[in-house]
Amino acid sequence: MNRNQYENHLRSVNEGLPLGLVLTPDLTMDLVELNANGNHAEDKLVCTDCNRKSAITLTPTVSDEALNTLNELREANLLCDAQISVGEQAFNVHRAIMCSCSSYFRAQFTGFSADSRERTTRTVAAERSPVIHIPGISATIMNCVIQYAYLRQTRITENNVHELLTCADYVGMVGLVNQCKDFLSNTLTAENCVSIMGFARFRFLEDLHLKARTYTLRYFTEVASRNTDILDMNVKDFYSIINDDELNTREEDLVWKLCVKWIDRNPESRKQHVAHLMTGVRLGLMTPKCFMEEVKEHPYVMQCDAAKPLIVDTFKFMYDLDFLNPQADELTTPPLAMPRLPHEVIFAIGGWSGGTSKGCMETYDTRADRWVNINAEDPAGPRAYHGTAVLGFKIFSIGGYDGVEYFNTCRVFDAVKKKWNEIAPMHCRRCYVSVSELNGMIYAIGGYDGHNRLNTVERYNPKTNQWSIIPPMNMQRSDASACTLNGRIYATGGFNGQECLDSAEFYDPINNAWTRIANMNHRRSGVSCVAFRSQLYVIGGFNGTARLSTGERFDPETQSWHFIREMNHSRSNFGLEIIDDMIFAIGGFNGVSTISHTECYVAESDEWMEATDMNIVRSALSANNVVGLPNKRDYIHKERDRLMEERRQRLMSTAMARENIGHVNPSQSLVENNEGGMDGYDDEETEHQQLVQQQIIPLPLGLQIPDVAADPAIFNGLIPRLGLDLQTPGQPLPVSNVQFNRMIEDRDLDNRRRFRMQLRNQRHGSHHEIRRPT
Numbered sequence: 001m002n003r004n005q006y007e008n009h010l011r012s013v014n015e016g017l018p019l020g021l022v023l024t025p026d027l028t029m030d031l032v033e034l035n036a037n038g039n040h041a042e043d044k045l046v047c048t049d050c051n052r053k054s055a056i057t058l059t060p061t062v063s064d065e066a067l068n069t070l071n072e073l074r075e076a077n078l079l080c081d082a083q084i085s086v087g088e089q090a091f092n093v094h095r096a097i098m099c100s101c102s103s104y105f106r107a108q109f110t111g112f113s114a115d116s117r118e119r120t121t122r123t124v125a126a127e128r129s130p131v132i133h134i135p136g137i138s139a140t141i142m143n144c145v146i147q148y149a150y151l152r153q154t155r156i157t158e159n160n161v162h163e164l165l166t167c168a169d170y171v172g173m174v175g176l177v178n179q180c181k182d183f184l185s186n187t188l189t190a191e192n193c194v195s196i197m198g199f200a201r202f203r204f205l206e207d208l209h210l211k212a213r214t215y216t217l218r219y220f221t222e223v224a225s226r227n228t229d230i231l232d233m234n235v236k237d238f239y240s241i242i243n244d245d246e247l248n249t250r251e252e253d254l255v256w257k258l259c260v261k262w263i264d265r266n267p268e269s270r271k272q273h274v275a276h277l278m279t280g281v282r283l284g285l286m287t288p289k290c291f292m293e294e295v296k297e298h299p300y301v302m303q304c305d306a307a308k309p310l311i312v313d314t315f316k317f318m319y320d321l322d323f324l325n326p327q328a329d330e331l332t333t334p335p336l337a338m339p340r341l342p343h344e345v346i347f348a349i350g351g352w353s354g355g356t357s358k359g360c361m362e363t364y365d366t367r368a369d370r371w372v373n374i375n376a377e378d379p380a381g382p383r384a385y386h387g388t389a390v391l392g393f394k395i396f397s398i399g400g401y402d403g404v405e406y407f408n409t410c411r412v413f414d415a416v417k418k419k420w421n422e423i424a425p426m427h428c429r430r431c432y433v434s435v436s437e438l439n440g441m442i443y444a445i446g447g448y449d450g451h452n453r454l455n456t457v458e459r460y461n462p463k464t465n466q467w468s469i470i471p472p473m474n475m476q477r478s479d480a481s482a483c484t485l486n487g488r489i490y491a492t493g494g495f496n497g498q499e500c501l502d503s504a505e506f507y508d509p510i511n512n513a514w515t516r517i518a519n520m521n522h523r524r525s526g527v528s529c530v531a532f533r534s535q536l537y538v539i540g541g542f543n544g545t546a547r548l549s550t551g552e553r554f555d556p557e558t559q560s561w562h563f564i565r566e567m568n569h570s571r572s573n574f575g576l577e578i579i580d581d582m583i584f585a586i587g588g589f590n591g592v593s594t595i596s597h598t599e600c601y602v603a604e605s606d607e608w609m610e611a612t613d614m615n616i617v618r619s620a621l622s623a624n625n626v627v628g629l630p631n632k633r634d635y636i637h638k639e640r641d642r643l644m645e646e647r648r649q650r651l652m653s654t655a656m657a658r659e660n661i662g663h664v665n666p667s668q669s670l671v672e673n674n675e676g677g678m679d680g681y682d683d684e685e686t687e688h689q690q691l692v693q694q695q696i697i698p699l700p701l702g703l704q705i706p707d708v709a710a711d712p713a714i715f716n717g718l719i720p721r722l723g724l725d726l727q728t729p730g731q732p733l734p735v736s737n738v739q740f741n742r743m744i745e746d747r748d749l750d751n752r753r754r755f756r757m758q759l760r761n762q763r764h765g766s767h768h769e770i771r772r773p774t
Contacts, residue, residue: 067150067151067152068151070094070097070150071147071150071151073094074092074093074094074097074146074150077092079094080092080093080094081094081095081130082094082095082098082109082130082131082132083130083131083132084098084131084132084134084142084146085131085132085133085134086133086134086135086137086138086139086142087138087139089139089142090131091142091143091146093146093149095109095110095130097149097150098146098149100149101148101149101173101175102149102171102172102173103171103172104170104171104172105132105171108132109130109132134171137167137170138163140160141160141163141164141167142167144156144160144164145164145167145168145171145173145176148168148173148175148176148179149173152175153179154176154179156179156180156183158187161180161183161184162199164176164180165177165180165181165184165203166203168180169203181205181207181208184196184200184208184212185208185211185212188211188212188215190219190222190223190225190226190227191226191227192229193212193215193216193219193223193227194212194216194223194227194229194230194233195229196208196212197209197212197213197216198229198233200212214246216230216241217241217244217246217247217248218246218248218343218628219248220241220247220248220249220254221248221249221250221254224254224255224257224258230258230262231261231262231265232265233262235270235273235276235277238262238277239273239276239277239280242255242258242259242277242280242281243279243280244340245338245340245341246340246341246343247340248340248342248343249340250580250581250582251286251287252281252282252283252285252286253286253287253290253294255280255281255282256281256283256286256290256294256295257294259274259277259278259280259281260294260298260300262277263277263300267300271300271303271304272304274300274301274304274307275304275306275307275310278295278301278307278310279310279335279336282336282337282338282339282340283295283310283313283314283336283337284314284317284318284334284336284337285337285339288318291314291318295311296311310336313334313336314336317334317336317337330645331642331644331645331648332641332642332644332645333640333641333642333643333644333645337644338640338641339365339367339368339640339643340367341367341632341633341636342365342366342367342579342632342636343627343628343632344366344579344580344625344626344627344628345363345364345365345625345626345629345632345635345636346363346364346366346575346577346579346584346586346623346624346625346626347361347362347363347374347395347415347623347624347625347626347635348361348362348363348364348371348575348586348587348614348621348622348623349361349388349395349397349413349621349622349623349624350378350382350383350384350386350397350400350620350621350622351384351587351616351618351619351620351621351622352384352385352573352594352618352619352620352621353594353616353617353618353619354594354617355403356382356403357382357383357384357400357401357402357403357620358382358384358616358618358621359377359378359381359382359383360373360377360382360616360618361373361374361376361377362374362614362615362616363635363636364579364584364586364598364611365635365636365637366579366580367636368636368637368640368643369611369612370612370637370643370646371598371612371613371614371615372635372636372637372638373615373616374634374635376413376418376420378397378411378413378420379420380409380411380420380422381402382402383397383400383401383402383407384400384401384402384403384618384619384620384621385400385401385431385432385433385479385573385620386398386399386400386401386407386431386433386435386620386622387399387400387430387433387434387435387444387622388435388622388624389435389436389437389442389624390437390624390625390626391437391440391442391462393414393415393416393626393629393630394412394413394414394415395412395413395415395624395626396410396411396412396423396435396442396460396462397410397411397412397413397622398410398426398430398433398435398442398444398460399426399429399430399431399433399435399444399447400430400431400433401431401432406429406430406431406448406449406450407429407430407431408425408426408427408428408429408430409422409425409426410422410423410424410425410426410460411423415626415629415631415635416629416630416631418634423460423462423465424460424465424466424467425467426444426458426460426467427458427467427469428447428449428454428456428458429447429449429450430444430446430447430448430449430454431447431448431449431450431478432446432447432448432478432479432480432494432495433445433446433447433478434446434447434477434480434481434482434491434494435482436482436483436484436489437484438484438487438488438489438509439487439509440462441459441460441461441462442459442460442462443457443458443459443460443470443482443489443507444457444458444459444460444467445457445473445477445480445482445489445491446473446476446477446478446480446491446494447477447478448478448479452476452497453476453477453478453495453496453497454476454477454478455472455473455474455475455476455477456469456472456473457469457470457471457472457473457507458470470507470512471507471512471513471514472514473491473505473507473514474505474514474516475494475496475501475503475505476494476496476497477491477493477494477495477496477501478494478495478496478497479493479494479495479525479526479527479573480492480493480494480495480501480525480527481493481494481527481528481529481538481576482529483529483530483531483536484531485506485531485534485535485536485556486534486556487508487509487510488506488507488508488509489506489507490504490505490506490517490529490531490536490554491504491505491506491507491514492504492520492524492527492529492536492538493520493523493524493525493527493529493538493541494524494525494527495525499523499544500523500524500525500541500542500543500544501523501524501525502519502520502521502522502523502524503516503519503520504516504517504518504519504520504538504554505517517554517559518554518559518560518561519561520538520552520554520561521550521552521561521563522541522543522548522550522552523541523543523544524538524540524541524542524543524548525541525542525543525544525572526540526541526542526547526572526573526588526589527539527540527541527542527572528540528541528574528575528576528585529576530576530577530578530583532553532578532583532603533603534556535553535554535555535556536553536554536556537551537552537553537554537564537583537601538551538552538553538554539551539552539564539567539576539583539585539601540567540570540571540572540574540576540585540588541572542572546570546591547570547571547572547589547590547591548570548571548572549566549567549568549569549570549571550563550566550567551563551564551565551566551567551601552564564601564606565601565606565607565608566608567585567599567601567608568597568599568608568610569585569588569590569595569597569599570590570591571585571587571588571589571590571595571597571619572588572589572591572619573588573589573619573620574586574587574588574589574619574621575587575588575621575622575623576623577623577624577625578625579625580600581603582600582601582602582603583600583601583603584598584599584600584601584611584623585598585599585600585601585608586598586614586621586623587614587617587618587619587621588619589619589620593617594617594618594619595617595619596613596614596615596616596617596618597610597613598610598611598612598613598614599611
């Protein structure tokens with residue numbers, strides 16, 4: 001057979017194939033042989049090379065024109081050979097079309113399944129009376145099903161998706177089922193995720209159920225405040241949500257409040273589950289105020305005997321007086337204080353320390369408050385003063401400096417595969433570069449090429465792996481910072497070669513132009529900025545004289561700048577990122593030395609709080625938040641059961657080091673004294689009283705001795721001092737809350753003073769090399 005005969009043969013075969021299947025000639029075939037009798041039903045395509053691909057390729061596509069023509073024939077009742085009846089309405093259809101996408105209709109019209117090839121009596125009967133009646137389905141839904149069979153698409157809405165999916169599943173239209181599942185997945189909200197999760201489980205749609213559950217856990221804060229379906233869940237399903245380690249909440253208070261709302265829905269039958277629900281809440285991680293006022297004193301808890309041991313265990317965890325006792329046994333993090341897993345991870349990459357560039361990588365586990373060393377350094381070498389941006393699970397590292405060379409090269413780290421790769425280089429070398437992402441594109445802004453401060457800007461398209469030049473900024477800016485807000489890229493501060501800048505401007509991709517905005521209150525080079533709560537936050541930097549701890553925010557609506565609370569540490573060339581609805585400042589240079597201190601800004605209270613320091617001292621690093629990593633367990637703290645012991649050992653080693661400073665090295669002691677003078681805390685006793693109020697929680701009056709003294713070591717001998725007989729069950733405490741607080745305060749005064757000193761030491765970050773050697 002020659003080539004023309006072969007193609008004509010394929011066309012004849014294609015005419016008899018089911019809709020959507022097309023045979024195409026494979027140009028790698030060397031020979032096609034036909035049987036001698038010429039019977040096309042027995043034609044075979046023979047490949048002379050058995051190691052090559054098959055000669056037949058099935059292409060599951062049909063032109064829109066063909067689909068529309070078939071549907072027009074159906075609507076005009078031309079060539080139709082069957083009817084589908086629902087209720088009082090009937091639809092004329094073509095049996096071949098309906099059989100091509102539905103196992104149900106194939107069985108009804110032909111009488112055999114997809115795996116059977118034998119004609120039966122049922123087949124003949126179906127051909128004589130090609131009418132199918134399907135009860136329980138509305139005409140509107142059946143019309144959508146038939147539309148999909150002909151056009152491979154139909155109109156799916158929030159009002160019909162559940163009924164349409166049920167019908168599609170019933171008639172075996174897998175493609176339509178998948179379209180309905182995709183529609184539900186893409187329309188998940190805090191209000192409907194729980195109902196979709198229940199529907200998916202009822203219909204045995206495991207993939208949709210997993211997506212809805214993951215959404216519920218990921219956006220738990222919004223779900224708890226706006227979803228009402230979650231209050232109608234049974235106790236088993238509700239508990240599985242609040243107990244899940246994947247539950248994404250910064251405050252455990254919210255979990256308990258949702259439990260109370262769930263019980264309030266039907267208190268008579270549900271309040272018996274309060275103790276069970278309490279085991280799902282991380283009581284040890286709640287704020288003391290909420291625990292005291294809304295857990296310990298809640299009527300549901302006070303009326304439940306099974307809840308009292310949980311209250312005592314929480315007291316023991318929160319206020320263990322032997323926490324800093326070197327002779328105490330190793331602590332194990334109890335289940336009531338086990339941190340949940342984070343949904344976001346901060347990556348700190350590269351930087352400058354000790355006069356050299358660094359290629360190290362650390363990740364921050366916000367739930368455990370720990371930095372984790374990651375063995376995934378770039379094999380191309382270290383870099384500092386670079387910029388980074390995140391697209392999906394990939395971190396793009398742009399430009400930078402290694403101590404010798406100014407880079408125009410760019411690298412990308414795949415956080416799932418843990419591999420580095422090279423991408424297209426920029427047109428210019430850029431150190432001190434600002435990098436931001438907008439609409440799937442990466443922008444490299446300004447910088448320093450080794451000779452000049454730049455105002456040029458380049459844009460990277462990851463789809464084409466190409467950089468293109470866009471209009472330049474109004475100002476030369478190196479050591480500036482950029483971020484995306486409301487569809488615009490803002491560039492702030494920097495250095496132009498002569499002075500530190502207080503100017504800022506934004507790029508609008510619609511106008512393809514840069515526009516100046518009001519100047520900042522301070523000049524800032526080596527600055528960092530982020531978009532947070534629809535405003536632009538610019539923090540730290542160098543004003544030409546000193547490193548800054550100040551920060552300010554820009555309101556695009558009023559076009560004005562406003563100061564925020566100062567950081568605990570002055571710093572420039574540091575990482576700045578948002579996680580857990582807080583702004584984290586990471587590392588940097590304080591004007592004297594490179595630091596590893598990490599602190600976070602809480603907008604609700606306008607204050608900075610200390611977090612755990614990085615393991616490596618560095619500045620000129622990059623920090624990026626990667627969300628939803630499928631392998632996030634590779635980047636979080638592994639030994640979560642030892643978190644309490646690690647914290648105790650760190651505080652004890654810090655205290656011991658500080659105590660030895662004055663005896664071993666007088667010069668270091670002088671530095672410590674000078675640092676104490678810089679603290680500015682004249683009202684130490686006031687601070688002490690505040691700590692007392694935060695740490696001391698009174699026991700509820702009326703607790704029985706077995707509840708309190710099940711483990712006499714809980715209060716380190718305080719119970720016997722009250723004159724109680726531990727062998728007498730049911731004996732109430734003969735003291736008031738105030739008296740008991742005073743006893744605890746007197747007993748633990750030295751420990752709390754020591755603890756306060758260590759907290760201050762952590763806050764002010766002195767003697768880093770002693771506190772945590774790198």
